[in-house]
Amino acid sequence: MKLLSRFDALVIVDVQKDFLHGGALPIPFGDRVIPILNKYIMKFKKFNIYCTRDWHPANHMSFKENGGQWNTHCVAYYRGSYPPDALKLPPNTIIISKGTEPTKEAYSAFSNKNFDKYLKLQQIDTLYIGGLATDYCVKETVLDAIKSGYQVKLLVDACAGLSGSEDAIFDMIDAGAEPFALIMLE
Numbered sequence: 001m002k003l004l005s006r007f008d009a010l011v012i013v014d015v016q017k018d019f020l021h022g023g024a025l026p027i028p029f030g031d032r033v034i035p036i037l038n039k040y041i042m043k044f045k046k047f048n049i050y051c052t053r054d055w056h057p058a059n060h061m062s063f064k065e066n067g068g069q070w071n072t073h074c075v076a077y078y079r080g081s082y083p084p085d086a087l088k089l090p091p092n093t094i095i096i097s098k099g100t101e102p103t104k105e106a107y108s109a110f111s112n113k114n115f116d117k118y119l120k121l122q123q124i125d126t127l128y129i130g131g132l133a134t135d136y137c138v139k140e141t142v143l144d145a146i147k148s149g150y151q152v153k154l155l156v157d158a159c160a161g162l163s164g165s166e167d168a169i170f171d172m173i174d175a176g177a178e179p180f181a182l183i184m185l186e
Contacts (some may be wrong), residue, residue: 009048009124013131018073018080025073027132036158052109055097107140130155134166142172153180
């Protein structure tokens, strides 16, 4: 069993209603990560938990009607931008918003400059990262975390992606992420 410490943080990437079944941009099998992430949350509840979210303005450049590639999704303050009730985030969870500027794409949590500042203030050195979508926001967050000097545990049992998940997982491992599963904490 691996013992967690105050230097470890759980990073839940973009588990939002719009990315789940019935949402504006559903990730296939995205709902399946929620019960697993809830188990990770229970393990980390005394430590550091960060939850990222797309928090787009209505005129965001990534939307098809604005010339982008995606359906309109996760518009700030709209229903689809919030996490599902089934995700049991504790009150001390730190929320990291990204994609807030209309003219900038932002897949990585590190696009919010405050994220790295929070981690450094808490002296975090190891990030356990899972969520949605493996081949976009999870991948970019993991790669930026590695570039920023963090040890990364990729929660392979708590990720779901759109189409290129296997390639994305190999890319993250090749970059230095360690594949990790809940059973390794038990």
